[in-house]
Amino acid sequence: MSAAVDSGTGALNGRVHCAESATNGHHDPRPWSQQFLPTPLHLEDSVRAQKVEARLKELVLCGEVLRRVADVFEQEIERGLSEQPSSLQMENTYVPELPDGTEEGVFLALDLGGTNFRVLLLELAAGQLVRQQVKHYHISNALRLGTGEELFNFLADCVLDFVKQLGMEDQTFSLGFTFSFPMKQHSISSGELITWTKSFKCSGLEGVDVAALLERCLRARNLQITVRVLLNDTTGTLIAGAHMHKNVGIGVILGTGSNGCYMERASRVQHWEAAHERVQDVCVDIEWGAFGDNGCLDFIKTDFDREVDAGSLLATSFTFEKYIGGKYLGSILSCVLSALARAGLFPAEPAPDALQTAHLSLFEDENCAGEVSRTMTALREVCAGASITAEDARVAQHVAHVISNRAAQLVSVCISTLVRRMSRPHVAVAVDGSVFKHHPRIARLMRTYIALLAPHHSFSLLGAEDGSGKGSALTAAIAARLATRDS
Incomplete structure (x- = not known):
């Protein structure tokens, strides 16, 4: 199986080269754990670039941290299936x-x-x-x-x-x-x-x-x-x-919110309220938006995440969804740019609730194209007419890239865990939702990261x-x- 790779080797002046290099035979020379990292920020002012990167360090997850997330996810799956306390509902759908x-x-x-x-x-x-x-x-x-x-x-x-x-x-x-x-x-x-x-x-x-x-x-x-x-x-x-597609065995929503379900062996599911003697497999609704509500994922939570959570309608709940859902990605972007502004690394704090996930996708789209004009226009609108330079736009694009990369990493951890768990010759994953459909980079990153996390398993992502x-x-x-x- 070939997977599209966003290798990050084509960075120039803060821009990211977005060609799908795996299909061209390119091999990422970095160690496995580092192949998950976002492209470094390059600015003419290298000291500013280093300071921005230092502020974003908590949002950057390497392969070893993602393996730890995967281990916790697997443990929560097993606990949920056996009706023990878990942040995953693991609901029997009876399908x-x-x-x-x-x-x-x-x-x-x-x-x-x-x-x-x-x-x-x-x-x-x-x-x-x-x-x-x-x-x-x-x-x-x-x-x-x-x-x-x-x-x-x-x-x-x-x-x-x-x-x-x-x-x-x-x-x-x-x-x-x-x-x-x-x-x-x-x-x-x-x-x-x-x-x-x-x-x-x-x-x-x-x-x-x-x-x-x-x-x-x-x-x-x-x-x-x-x-x-x-x-x-x-x-x-x-x-x-x-x-x-007959090989589909996993369903994923990656939109305003996020969730996943998959076909589990009936013998692994403890909760039944109906006859199931002839049932071999059954669809289990994971409800992974709440993954980490019990504190099991606190090791990846940043101050930015705590700020977004505190300002949300349902504080201290839907922990995982707040890392990857379209309802929250714009809020994380706003929090990070505001923190950079307070540190003197960005011209002004965006107005409250002015940045949406559509802005994050726009910044990523321009980043892939090596452009900044629309990013500059959008930033001037949300920052009350502040003077925005091309370098400022590249900083905002880099922040959007880091946030998007983490979202792709985390949803890929869940999917790769299910792919390994099902252990079929090939598993097609049906995905729906606005973030998956409209974000310019996330589907490609997911293919890359799932392949890295489940290297001996064949899979495909299918828009449903x-x-x-x-x-x-x-x-x-x-x-x-x-x-x-x-x-």
Whole structure:
């Protein structure tokens, strides 16, 4: 297997050469542990460059530190699977199979995970998607912060509106419900909310089966709809990816937040609330955004991370997500540039909340191209018109590069651990999310670092679109197939 390598050997004036050198036969001459390091900063003022690098030292992880992270991740996996205290939920999703090409029928899918809620109708024939209709509905702030009953009645009203528009309100449907919040699952079609995340904080759902609540609200509107599947967007990504590529065994979200799931041997999973004698493998939802919430990762936490955490809505939680999620990368960038400004190494502190992850991607994009003009323009906007030179822009680009490199390293640790754990001839990893799709360098870095961390294992990264929609319908089709087979 060849992997794309961002070798860092082409640095010039702080810029990074971004060619994929591995495919050209280039061998990185550095020792293994150092092949994870970001490109050094080169400025005309070498003393300033050294001082900036010294300030960023905590954010730079070598291979040996990443091995330690991997060891901790493996330990937390084992503890979670055996129902011992762990920062990893390791939730049994009860999804025992992946698409096999025989999926048939018309299914509804609901996707709840942000301010926009989607209702979808999908038709499958011989495993292929032959029809898809989608409608978006906006969820108001009042609904996101109101009662759970109000929210779920609104969701049912949206479904009623959708099927009425199609003239199908009298038909019988199986439904896949993508509920992208941490859950405690009891079966493939039932589960309880553990905690709201993102912008949701509805009351009254403690200990409530969200699938049963949805179905009750649908039946109150005389809709003949059965909730066959309850899953999150990460599981949906795995299913959607497996529909595209038969070797997919891992699903990853790398967007505003981050999570992973994978097919684990059923015999390794302790928590079961349903018969599983014939189940060989089952999808496990890791919920790795919370990795380190118990302090097991404090050895990589920096003062910048502590500052971002203190300013977040959910302080002291979602530790790992705050290193790699798009919701937080811009905040880390702002913290670091502010610290450099206070040390006299950058012209001015950015305005609070002015830097977003889109800025980090922009700085990386220009860094790869050896340019600074758009970076300078953006910095002048967020630094209240401060005088920004080309050298200042290169400092900001280097900070973005170091933060991006660490994010790629850490998500690669998780994926490589799963690839080694599954020990298959080849594992394809289905990945969705805005950071993976839009960051100019992160996919290439992930390929490099996974290959370094799992050197004797064949893998590939596969962009998987719309796991939260297509994936839930496919899972409903799988559940329908299993129900027919077991009846």
